[in-house]
Amino acid sequence: xxxxxLKPKLAAATSFLPYGRQVIEDDDIAxxxxxxxxxxLTTGPAVARFETALAAxxxxxxAVVCANGTAALHMAARALNLGPGTRVIVPAITFxxxxxxxxxxxxxxxxxxxxxxxETFSNAIARAGxxxxxxxxHLNGQCGALAEIAAIARINGIKVVDDACHTLGASYVASxxxxxxxxxxxxxxxxxxSFHPVKAIAMGEGGAVTAxxxxxxxxxxxxxxxGMTREPSDFTNTAEAFDKLGQPNxxxxxxxxxxxxxxxxxxxxxxxxxxLQKLERFLARRRAIxxxxxxxxxxxxxxxxxxxxxxxxxxxxxxxxxxxxxxxAGLTRAQLMRALSNEGIGTQVHxxxxxxxxxxxxxxxxxxxxxxxxxxxxxxxxxxAAMDEHDVERVVDSLVRNLDL
Numbered sequence: 001x002x003x004x005x006l007k008p009k010l011a012a013a014t015s016f017l018p019y020g021r022q023v024i025e026d027d028d029i030a031x032x033x034x035x036x037x038x039x040x041l042t043t044g045p046a047v048a049r050f051e052t053a054l055a056a057x058x059x060x061x062x063a064v065v066c067a068n069g070t071a072a073l074h075m076a077a078r079a080l081n082l083g084p085g086t087r088v089i090v091p092a093i094t095f096x097x098x099x100x101x102x103x104x105x106x107x108x109x110x111x112x113x114x115x116x117x118x119e120t121f122s123n124a125i126a127r128a129g130x131x132x133x134x135x136x137x138h139l140n141g142q143c144g145a146l147a148e149i150a151a152i153a154r155i156n157g158i159k160v161v162d163d164a165c166h167t168l169g170a171s172y173v174a175s176x177x178x179x180x181x182x183x184x185x186x187x188x189x190x191x192x193x194s195f196h197p198v199k200a201i202a203m204g205e206g207g208a209v210t211a212x213x214x215x216x217x218x219x220x221x222x223x224x225x226x227g228m229t230r231e232p233s234d235f236t237n238t239a240e241a242f243d244k245l246g247q248p249n250x251x252x253x254x255x256x257x258x259x260x261x262x263x264x265x266x267x268x269x270x271x272x273x274x275x276l277q278k279l280e281r282f283l284a285r286r287r288a289i290x291x292x293x294x295x296x297x298x299x300x301x302x303x304x305x306x307x308x309x310x311x312x313x314x315x316x317x318x319x320x321x322x323x324x325x326x327x328x329a330g331l332t333r334a335q336l337m338r339a340l341s342n343e344g345i346g347t348q349v350h351x352x353x354x355x356x357x358x359x360x361x362x363x364x365x366x367x368x369x370x371x372x373x374x375x376x377x378x379x380x381x382x383x384x385a386a387m388d389e390h391d392v393e394r395v396v397d398s399l400v401r402n403l404d405l
Contacts, residue, residue, distance in 0.1 A: 017395065018346040020198030020319070023282065023385045028274045035270040046266035050273040051208070057276060058168075058183025060191070060210035062217035065269060066224050069165045069194025071262035072207035073101030073135070076161045076190045078259065079209075079219040082107045086132040089124045089158075091116050092353040092371035094137040098163050099354045102135065109363075111355040113370035115139045115310070118148040120370070125156055127366070133159040136188070138167040140350070141286075141317040142310045143182060147174040150187035160187065165194035168201065169283045169316035179314065183210045190216060195268075198384070200282055200316055201275035203268040227259035282385040286317040289383055292392040293320055300405050303328060319350055320383040322399075326376075329403045333379060339402045345395055348380045 035046055047065060055063035066072050082088055084106035090099045092111040099109045110128040112120040116136050125131055134153055136146070146162070153160045164170075164182045171179040172187070180186035183193065195206035211217045222229065232248040234256065235241035241252045264272075294306050305323045309315075326333050337347050353375050355366045381395055 016344045016346060017382045017387075017391055018384075019348045019380050019382050021384045021386055022197040022202035024202070025278075028271055031270045031274040032267055035266050038266075040266050042263065042265035042267075044266040046269040046273065047264060050269040050276070053273055053276055054183075054193075054208055055210065057181075057279070058191070058210050059181050060183055060185055061212045062214065062220075063208050063210045064217060064220040064224060065206065065208045065264045065272070066262040067207065067264055068205040069192065069196065069207040070097040070101060071224075071260075072165075072192040072194070072209045073097050073161075073163065074104065074260070075220050075223040075262060076135075076192055076209050077102040077105045077107065077133075078223040079190065079211075079216050080133055080159050080161070082133055087128050087130065089121065089128055089131050089134040090354065091120075091135075091137045091139070092355045092366070092368050093139060093351055093374055094163065094354060095165075095351055096354065096357065098135050098137055099360065102133070107132070109354075109360060111353075111360075111364070111366050111368060111371070113368040114374045115142065115144050116149060118145055118152055121149050121152055125152070125158070131156070131158055133161060135161045135163050137163040138165075138170065138182065138313075140307060140319040140321050141166050141170060141315040142307075143167055143170060143172050143313045143315075144310055145312060146172050146187040147177070159189050162188040162191040164191045165196075165199065165207075166318035167316050168193050168199065169279055171314040173312050173314070175312070182316075185210060185212050189213070190220075195272055195275075199318060200286070200385075201272065201279055203264070203272035203275065206264050206268050206272055222256055223259050224262045225259070226255070226261055227257045228253050228255055230254075283316050285385040285387070286383060287315075288389070289387050289392055290317045290320055292389045293322075293381065293383075293396070296392060296396040297322065300400060300403075303403060303405055304399070317383060319380045321350060321378050321380050323377040324379050324403070329405075331403060336379070336399075336402055340395075340398055343398045345398055346382060349375070349378055350380050351375075 051063045051065050082102045087108045088102040089110045093114050112124040167182045170182045173179045183191045191210045193208045195203040230253050307321045353371045
């Protein structure tokens with residue numbers, strides 16, 4: 001194969017380059033230290049400050065912060081009353097939590113394929129019979145045809161949860177419409193985010209759900225905090241809740257229904273707030289890294305191709321998923337990953353399809369050739385705001401040498 005016009009050069013750096021990582025700076029550390037020296041380590045002002053900032057950034061009316069992205073998914077399922085007797089549609093190419101969170105509430109799972117399209121969504125509805133909700137995953141930092149999917153959902157009486165754990169900072173552009181930021185819920189009921197260290201911003205572990213409906217927001221708060229309320233208007237045991245003058249007793253709380261403790265603490269939220277202030281800078285760096293990969297890998301098509309791009313999305317790149325023809329290369333994916341690792345380059349596969357996991361395959365068997373094709377060629381190359389173009393050159397040099405391109 002002919003050599004590229006811009007030949008990659010092996011960077012001098014030899015430290016291990018993971019597939020993703022956080023960027024923690026001095027002001028992030030200072031924010032955490034200030035919280036540690038303050039009066040509140042949990043249920044304090046840092047939580048509310050982060051929630052207010054996140055709601056403002058996404059354009060949502062409410063943001064409810066929680067322990068992690070999985071907790072956020074679980075809370076979304078609880079807020080929509082997805083329990084026994086309900087069915088939920090999820091894509092097959094996603095992390096386990098997208099399917100497991102509603103399933104843990106008792107919902108049946110029906111898989112669609114890859115990045116959900118109106119066609120695959122409609123096919124999943126036909127297989128599901130009557131579905132109550134769809135968890136639409138925005139994969140790798142891109143979103144699909146959100147308006148079209150929302151229209152299909154409305155016709156079928158299906159609630160929409162955007163699993164936006166990969167797309168904080170992305171925007172969706174409907175045909176002929178204005179851009180709407182992911183999380184504003186222009187085409188869904190709830191949006192779910194993750195702040196795991198490999199995501200756009202980090203808070204150690206952390207997650208959030210954004211909502212515009214105040215009743216859903218209230219339900220999310222209950223799902224985060226034991227199902228417990230201190231709001232006098234919610235009390236039903238008036239004899240215990242109020243004194244003889246009708247004033248609420250200051251110690252009283254009441255259980256609406258049992259839930260978990262999914263709270264995020266002030267230490268996490270102090271870090272999250274600090275990180276949110278630099279999100280646009282992080283996203284710009286990620287987009288520059290993706291552009292560098294695209295340029296350096298272009299001469300090696302069709303053996304290696306970038307991920308196909310969604311025309312309706314300004315992405316917030318979380319992963320750089322290359323599509324590699326391992327069969328043509330005469331090299332298995334495992335062999336390539338080990339070879340790259342030996343040269344200090346970390347890679348990962350996102351994801352092993354949900355419908356092929358033995359647990360779900362036994363309960364909800366499905367044949368999804370599109371998801372299988374995606375999985376067969378996917379390999380996530382290093383991508384983070386900590387990288388520069390020399391890191392990309394190093395990765396591409398190692399990749400093409402080991403593929404013998």
